[in-house]
Structure formats: structure tokens, C-alpha cells
Amino acid sequence: MENTYKKAEKCNEELWDEIAPIHVKSYREVDILKEGGIVLDEIELREIGDVNGKTLLHLQCHIGTDTLSWARQGALVTGVDFSAQSIACARQLQQELQLEATFLLANVYKLRTILHEQFDIVYTSRGVLCWLRDLDEWAQIIAHFLKSEGIFYIMESHPICNIFDDTKPGELTITHPYFHTSEPTLWDGSDPDYADDTYVPQHPSYEWDWSLSDILNALLKAGLHLESFNEYERLFFKRFPSMVNYSERWFHFPQYARKLPLLFTLKARKPGMR
Numbered sequence: 001m002e003n004t005y006k007k008a009e010k011c012n013e014e015l016w017d018e019i020a021p022i023h024v025k026s027y028r029e030v031d032i033l034k035e036g037g038i039v040l041d042e043i044e045l046r047e048i049g050d051v052n053g054k055t056l057l058h059l060q061c062h063i064g065t066d067t068l069s070w071a072r073q074g075a076l077v078t079g080v081d082f083s084a085q086s087i088a089c090a091r092q093l094q095q096e097l098q099l100e101a102t103f104l105l106a107n108v109y110k111l112r113t114i115l116h117e118q119f120d121i122v123y124t125s126r127g128v129l130c131w132l133r134d135l136d137e138w139a140q141i142i143a144h145f146l147k148s149e150g151i152f153y154i155m156e157s158h159p160i161c162n163i164f165d166d167t168k169p170g171e172l173t174i175t176h177p178y179f180h181t182s183e184p185t186l187w188d189g190s191d192p193d194y195a196d197d198t199y200v201p202q203h204p205s206y207e208w209d210w211s212l213s214d215i216l217n218a219l220l221k222a223g224l225h226l227e228s229f230n231e232y233e234r235l236f237f238k239r240f241p242s243m244v245n246y247s248e249r250w251f252h253f254p255q256y257a258r259k260l261p262l263l264f265t266l267k268a269r270k271p272g273m274r
């Protein structure tokens with residue numbers, strides 16, 4: 001299985017290297033930052049609270065748009081990603097915006113070998129879990145990098161979304177499994193990129209499904225205490241073609257209103273020493 005994981009991660013890294021420069025051009029978030037704004041949602045701003053002066057480690061930061069937004073909110077940020085192109089784009093954006101931030105090129109699973117600090121906040125969001133091969137190890141790494149009393153926060157698409165397809169417009173059918181299998185799923189279709197529908201990525205991806213219980217149990221086993229868990233009816237990308245805009249950068253599914261969660265958030269704390 002180790003060889004399958006290595007091959008999957010290598011392939012995913014190449015995919016993210018390919019699409020990072022595409023995203024610099026197509027992410028509306030880049031313009032918002034250049035106009036002096038931030039791209040964080042009111043959900044995460046409210047649930048995390050004041051970050052001013054706090055150290056924040058952002059796992060899987062991609063081109064750094066969220067990381068730099070937290071910097072603009074006063075956090076002392078470190079963004080990590082295993083895609084060299086993503087980190088190069090993040091550093092370039094940081095220089096252009098003249099914001100304080102450190103961007104590190106690293107696989108999350110190897111981060112402990114190059115980073116030797118602890119943080120007030122470990123943050124990750126929007127399309128991160130499907131790329132991870134082992135959630136128990138991921139949660140141990142999060143706990144390792146948190147100071148005591150520090151918080152972990154994630155905002156992510158709800159795992160229930162992964163079981164559906166809407167091949168008949170507007171009608172969801174259950175086509176994919178919900179539960180985790182160690183073998184990743186290969187996606188090598190000709191679907192356009194999620195941020196630029198004129199671009200079809202050349203590289204396939206390997207992705208893992210994680211259930212809500214997998215996510216919660218991994219964090220609890222790593223010793224974190226759950227503080228909040230919330231589900232929402234809107235999502236940060238157009239997961240199904242029949243979703244419609246909720247706001248400029250968010251989407252919802254009016255015909256499934258009150259029936260289907262699309263997003264979850266979770267906040268957990270590392271307990272203090274006794």
C-alpha cells in the first residue's frame with residue numbers, strides 16, 4: 001500500500017503544480033486581496049474569533065489567499081503546501097501585497113522534520129481532506145503543532161456530498177460510497193478545473209473519502225477536545241451543476257433546502273497541562 005500512496009501523492013502534487021498558476025489568474029480571491037480585502041467567510045471569522053497577534057499554522061494553504069487574509073486580520077501566519085508551484089505563487093502574492101507571512105514547501109506528513117514551533121491556531125479549509133491518506137496521523141500532527149490551549153479549526157465540504165451525482169439535472173442520485181477505503185479513487189476524467197471552466201487539467205488525481213466519524217475520531221484520538229461542530233447549507237464551490245449562487249463566491253441548492261448539509265466546520269482545543 002505504501003507504493004500506492006507514494007504514487008498517489010506524487011500524482012496529486014503534479015496536478016496542484018499544474019493548476020496553481022491557473023488559479024492565480026482565475027481565483028476571484030486574488031483580486032479581492034489586491035483590492036485590500038480578505039477572502040475569509042463570516043462563518044470562520046465568527047467561529048474562530050479574534051486572531052490578532054496569534055500564531056496560525058495553515059495546512060494545505062495552496063496559493064496562500066486564505067493565509068494572507070489571516071495575516072491581514074493580524075495573525076502571524078505560516079502556510080504549508082506540498083506543491084512547489086503553489087508555494088511560489090503564494091510567496092509572489094505575499095511580496096506584491098507586502099504582508100508578513102512564512103510559506104513552507106512540505107508534505108503535511110513530513111512537516112515535523114522541518115518545522116519546530118507550536119502555534120495558537122492550526123487552520124485548514126476548503127477542499128483539503130480528500131488529498132490525505134491517513135487521518136489518524138494527520139490529527140497527531142495537528143496536536144503536535146498546537147500549543148496547549150491552542151485551537152484547531154477546519155471548514156470543509158460535508159462528506160455526504162461525495163456520495164451524489166446529479167447526472168439528471170437537479171436530481172441527486174447516490175452513486176459513490178460514503179465510507180473510507182484505504183485504496184484511493186482515481187479521477188482521470190476530462191472535467192474542467194473547479195476555478196476555470198475553460199481549462200481541463202492534464203493530470204489525474206487520487207482521492208480518499210473520509211466519513212464524519214473518521215474525522216471526529218481521529219481528532220479525539222489525538223487528544224483534542226471538541227468545542228463546536230456545525231453544518232451549513234451552502235458551499236464554497238459549485239459542487240453540482242444545478243447549484244446556484246448564494247453570494248458572489250458561495251453556492252446553495254434551493255430544491256434541497258433544509259434537506260442536505262453541504263459544509264461542516266469543527267473547532268477543537270488541545271487541553272492544557274495539569
Ligand SMILES: C[S@@+](CC[C@H](N)C(=O)[O-])C[C@H]1O[C@@H](n2cnc3c(N)ncnc32)[C@H](O)[C@@H]1O
Nearest residue numbers: 016060062081082083106107108125126127131
Ligand atoms: C483545494 S486546495 C486548498 C484550498 C485552499 N484553501 C484554497 O482555497 O485555495 C488543496 C491543497 O492541498 C495541497 N495538498 C494536498 N495534499 C497535501 C499534502 N499531503 N501535504 C501538503 N499539501 C497538500 C495541494 O497542493 C493544494 O494546494
